[in-house]
């Protein structure tokens with residue numbers, strides 16, 4: 001695509017952002033559909049967030065992805081929040097239209113879509129979610145709508161309990177919190193349908209770690225590890241070896257990006273093109289396979 005006087009800009013803002021896969025993923029999609037848009041990455045420190053957002057508006061930027069450490073703080077600088085972002089309390093996507101900034105959160109829907117696209121049913125299930133950080137909060141909001149039973153286990157049990165208290169205000173499903181311990185995992189995984197790892201345990205360079213002992217995994221479980229470096233974590237390898245279905249963190253990354261793409265362009269996202277571009281870039285960056 002030739003950059004012209006009519007080219008509009010989308011960008012990711014965060015600190016750090018140099019290794020983000022979003023620029024290659026979105027530029028591949030814009031190019032594939034012949035859209036007159038480019039996507040760039042801007043390093044924005046916490047101190048500069050407000051001026052960066054004002055600048056984006058003045059420059060007619062079409063859309064933003066927002067990553068750490070701004071996912072919560074950006075809310076103070078937006079005109080509107082969609083229902084999901086408001087409930088989660090964090091924003092990863094901003095649409096700038098007619099001078100108004102609207103915040104969305106596509107992380108949780110990205111995770112649930114990754115499961116669905118891999119043929120995994122999420123309704124009327126028992127989901128065990130590990131973690132209570134930013135990603136877990138977004139995934140929990142959607143999982144609570146889908147599952148009959150949601151169990152959130154975290155190293156710091158208090159953080160899981162806070163998340164559960166918040167979810168219970170909105171959802172009827174059975175939701176409970178617990179410690180990320182072998183005993184609790186043993187009890188909760190026995191009859192679980194889906195296990196989602198949203199902790200950073202197993203992420204590069206700690207590729208030999210897993211949050212779950214292998215002997216607690218079983219073939220009736222679907223395991224999604226949202227970590228995408230390495231592409232296949234120890235947890236995912238263990239799950240495969242016991243015959244469990246495995247969904248990769250790369251799929252979540254691609255689907256959260258696909259939802260952002262649709263918000264900015266109103267076009268159906270070319271998901272395969274986005275996934276191929278992200279995978280190529282990850283391999284270039286020396287991701288651990």
Ligand SMILES: NC(=O)c1ccc[n+]([C@@H]2O[C@H](COP(=O)([O-])OP(=O)(O)OC[C@H]3O[C@@H](n4cnc5c(N)ncnc54)[C@H](OP(=O)(O)O)[C@@H]3O)[C@@H](O)[C@H]2O)c1
Pocket residue numbers: 107130131132133134135136154155156157159180198199200201203226227228249250252253254256
């Ligand atoms: N696939 C995707 O699209 C996608 C998107 C976003 C993030 N991610 C990945 O998801 C992971 C979590 O990201 P995040 O943004 O949610 O991070 P975060 O907000 O910092 O949360 C980290 C979570 O991991 C837990 N944790 C950290 N170290 C641990 C340890 N040694 N043992 C047990 N639990 C531990 C924390 O528990 P405490 O509460 O006890 O600290 C917390 O629940 C990262 O690996 C990130 O790369 C993937």
